Amino acid sequence: MMLNLSAFANKFLGFVQKERDNPWLKWALRLLSLSSAISPAGWPDSFPLKDGYKFDFIVIGAGSGGATVATRLSEVPHWKVLLLEAGGDPPPASVIPSLFGALVHSKYDWDYPVELDPGTGQNHADGKVYVGGGKMLGGSSSSNLQVYARGAPEDFDQWNEVAPGWGWDTVLHYYKKLEHMTDYSVLQNPYNAYYHSTSGPVAVSRPTANAYYEKVHEQVLGSWEEMGIKRLLEINGPEMLGGSRSHFTFANGRRSSTAEEYLRPNKDRPNFYITKYARVTKVLIDSMTLRAYGVRVLLETGDMITLYANIEVIVSAGTIGTPKLLMLSGIGPREVLEPLNINTMADLPVGKNLQDHLMVTLVIKGQKGFQTAVQNLLIPTELDAFPIPLQAAFFRLNSSLSKHYGSTRPHIQLFNNRLGATAAPAILFGCRATANLVREYCYSMSEANVYREVDLLSLILLHPKSRGQVRLRSSNPFDDPLTEIGYFRNMKDLALMVEAIKFMVKVTETSYYRKVGGEVARLAVRGCEGLVYGTDEYWACYAVNTVNSLAHPVGTCTMGRDGVVDERLRVHSIKGLRVVDASVMPVSPSGNTNAPTMMIGEKAADMIKEDYTERIDHMNNENVREFSQNDDYY
Numbered sequence: 235m236m237l238n239l240s241a242f243a244n245k246f247l248g249f250v251q252k253e254r255d256n257p258w259l260k261w262a263l264r265l266l267s268l269s270s271a272i273s274p275a276g277w278p279d280s281f282p283l284k285d286g287y288k289f290d291f292i293v294i295g296a297g298s299g300g301a302t303v304a305t306r307l308s309e310v311p312h313w314k315v316l317l318l319e320a321g322g323d324p325p326p327a328s329v330i331p332s333l334f335g336a337l338v339h340s341k342y343d344w345d346y347p348v349e350l351d352p353g354t355g356q357n358h359a360d361g362k363v364y365v366g367g368g369k370m371l372g373g374s375s376s377s378n379l380q381v382y383a384r385g386a387p388e389d390f391d392q393w394n395e396v397a398p399g400w401g402w403d404t405v406l407h408y409y410k411k412l413e414h415m416t417d418y419s420v421l422q423n424p425y426n427a428y429y430h431s432t433s434g435p436v437a438v439s440r441p442t443a444n445a446y447y448e449k450v451h452e453q454v455l456g457s458w459e460e461m462g463i464k465r466l467l468e469i470n471g472p473e474m475l476g477g478s479r480s481h482f483t484f485a486n487g488r489r490s491s492t493a494e495e496y497l498r499p500n501k502d503r504p505n506f507y508i509t510k511y512a513r514v515t516k517v518l519i520d521s522m523t524l525r526a527y528g529v530r531v532l533l534e535t536g537d538m539i540t541l542y543a544n545i546e547v548i549v550s551a552g553t554i555g556t557p558k559l560l561m562l563s564g565i566g567p568r569e570v571l572e573p574l575n576i577n578t579m580a581d582l583p584v585g586k587n588l589q590d591h592l593m594v595t596l597v598i599k600g601q602k603g604f605q606t607a608v609q610n611l612l613i614p615t616e617l618d619a620f621p622i623p624l625q626a627a628f629f630r631l632n633s634s635l636s637k638h639y640g641s642t643r644p645h646i647q648l649f650n651n652r653l654g655a656t657a658a659p660a661i662l663f664g665c666r667a668t669a670n671l672v673r674e675y676c677y678s679m680s681e682a683n684v685y686r687e688v689d690l691l692s693l694i695l696l697h698p699k700s701r702g703q704v705r706l707r708s709s710n711p712f713d714d715p716l717t718e719i720g721y722f723r724n725m726k727d728l729a730l731m732v733e734a735i736k737f738m739v740k741v742t743e744t745s746y747y748r749k750v751g752g753e754v755a756r757l758a759v760r761g762c763e764g765l766v767y768g769t770d771e772y773w774a775c776y777a778v779n780t781v782n783s784l785a786h787p788v789g790t791c792t793m794g795r796d797g798v799v800d801e802r803l804r805v806h807s808i809k810g811l812r813v814v815d816a817s818v819m820p821v822s823p824s825g826n827t828n829a830p831t832m833m834i835g836e837k838a839a840d841m842i843k844e845d846y847t848e849r850i851d852h853m854n855n856e857n858v859r860e861f862s863q864n865d866d867y868y
């Protein structure tokens with residue numbers, strides 16, 4: 235019987251090996267991996283809290299920064315670490331890599347209202363732009379698009395100028411610490427392998443797709459190459475200026491969120507306490523000593539309780555959530571707090587310096603004919619990966635303007651998504667329901683795709699000079715904060731974007747697009763009626779009025795002497811309080827912000843461990859046992 239089984243298994247594996255390129259077999263294997271994604275996930279149980287409980291560290295927010303720092307702190311066995319998260323477990327739509335769209339505007343999304351300035355974004359139905367934010371274990375790492383990017387070395391050298399210790403060599407160490415690279419094409423090349431690691435928790439992959447998608451990758455990357463955007467093996471390696479297929483934070487059909495890679499494997503540590511549906515409303519600060527000593531929390535039961543921190547409170551509630559919480563706790567600009575009768579404990583520029591990667595999308599009409607719809611039929615075979623072909627690049631612009639933006643860093647990140655003909659209803663839905671753009675604009679966009687394939691070519695401004703601000707709307711912790719995103723407040727941003735658009739429009743002059751009669755779709759852009767199409771004035775109007783967010787807000791609790799936290803992420807003037815999330819970034823990195831935020835979490839944990847080395851030694855002796863015995867609630 236055993237022999238028969240093993241013979242059968244060998245035969246089956248031989249068949250799989252021989253037929254591995256058969257699309258049906260690939261599909262079946264992919265479905266099997268999906269079944270693992272929706273099987274019971276084993277997320278952490280919620281620790282039942284009671285009023286008055288004490289911990290060593292209380293971390294607020296289980297997102298990219300919070301879950302990372304909390305998990306690493308719990309490696310110190312004598313530290314009692316509590317992680318509080320306002321949301322619950324990630325649903326299957328989070329775990330399955332392709333279903334991120336289902337989370338938008340759902341109960342798993344904070345969906346903060348983010349205001350555009352009057353006169354900006356006239357195609358946004360309500361003057362707001364969608365920025366999103368995951369409300370669940372893993373935070374936005376559980377809801378994002380999973381593109382993996384780390385930024386340019388020069389970004390971190392710039393951080394290092396205001397916050398010593400954050401230079402490229404140091405942060406590369408932490409990027410490697412968090413990364414589990416599974417892409418052998420990169421690992422086999424020693425030149426690239428140096429920049430990667432296989433020993434970290436966060437799985438990074440670049441799965442091969444079906445043959446049709448691979449052809450699309452070739453067409454797009456080949457066209458970019460003709461324009462001077464060099465083809466690279468990858469854009470997280472030794473060179474960054476160029477294009478390639480993207481790396482993603484998913485592998486084997488599961489999203490590599492911080493909930494998946496940090497919390498799930500370590501949830502059973504006896505000193506690690508994770509409580510879900512626990513919404514922190516205030517950090518408690520002693521007004522005499524200016525020390526943070528605890529938090530007020532609303533539990534799922536409706537009980538409002540107080541918890542105490544022996545060592546530190548760490549705020550990781552994200553770029554909008556963290557400044558809101560600090561301001562509610564009396565840390566923020568006096569001019570914001572006083573009118574709301576909030577006692578100012580520390581007058582710091584909390585909420586200022588808000589910056590975001592703004593995005594302008596061109597629609598390129600490509601090959602004509604319903605046969606291109608075949609591509610859309612292949613989407614179900616790619617559910618365990620990114621569902622449509624995506625290409626990415628970084629490039630610099632050459633005009634005299636660009637020297638204001640630094641010398642070697644990319645100015646622009648480029649993403650291209652191809653859709654076959656007949657995806658018009660999906661485009662319309664995404665444009666209207668997700669991005670909340672106006673009817674005539676969305677109709678004109680979807681019309682372009684009725685019987686032609688389209689490329690949605692998104693240009694992202696990596697180093698905006700414009701700044702917005704997060705303020706409190708009221709002193710009620712359950713009111714959304716007032717978030718002004720501030721796009722194009724600085725006209726240099728607009729000039730650079732116009733230059734980028736004019737450069738990318740030329741993609742229609744490359745061989746592939748010429749062959750298929752490629753052209754830029756003329757969309758019905760509200761606010762630009764009457765302007766001559768293709769002029770600088772037209773593209774400026776187009777950019778200002780169709781601008782969107784790549785959902786990368788950063789900077790509201792910036793590091794630096796004149797910022798909110800110091801280079802060790804300690805809040806100025808307040809003891810026992812740190813911030814560990816995307817809000818501490820002084821300037822946006824060149825690329826997506828999830829990996830940089832996890833890197834911040836990793837580095838923060840090491841800094842905290844260093845800061846309390848003496849205490850660790852001390853806690854390893856008798857005193858700790860005494861402390862534990864006196865505590866009656868574990």
Ligand SMILES: Cc1cc2nc3c(=O)[nH]c(=O)nc-3n(C[C@H](O)[C@H](O)[C@H](O)COP(=O)(O)OP(=O)(O)OC[C@H]3O[C@@H](n4cnc5c(N)ncnc54)[C@H](O)[C@@H]3O)c2cc1C
Binds near residue numbers: 294318375514552553
């Ligand atoms: C839709 C979307 C797409 C994106 N796509 C990409 C991408 O493809 N690649 C990429 O690199 N980056 C992407 N990003 C950005 C990236 O995910 C974020 O920059 C990063 O996750 C931010 O991490 P964070 O720790 O600062 O905040 P978050 O990960 O958002 O964590 C904040 C956590 O705090 C919790 N919280 C907030 N307030 C409270 C409170 N009062 N009490 C308790 N808990 C609270 C939240 O529920 C959340 O879990 C995307 C973001 C979004 C929203």
